[in-house]
Amino acid sequence: MISISVPRQCPCQPGSIECGYYMLKFMREIVDEGVEILANNNVGRRKDEYTDDDIDGVREEWSNFVSNFIFR
Secondary structure (H helix, E strand, C coil): CCCCCCCCCCCCCCCCCCHHHHHHHHHHHHHHHCCHHHHCCCHHHHCCCCCHHHHHHHHHHHHHHHHHHHCC
């Protein structure tokens, strides 16, 4: 079997439960940087995985949004 190394185009989740956070972080980067980030293959700034701090940022932004929506 021949193995071909393909550079990652975005960070890949390490397990099976982080998909929502990875999707939200991916979408946030597109919103912040513009769709050009997809053409440049620079989503996640070429990280293999998002860090715990990256995921915590998604959690915080999401919880703030939901809290403001509920308690407005």
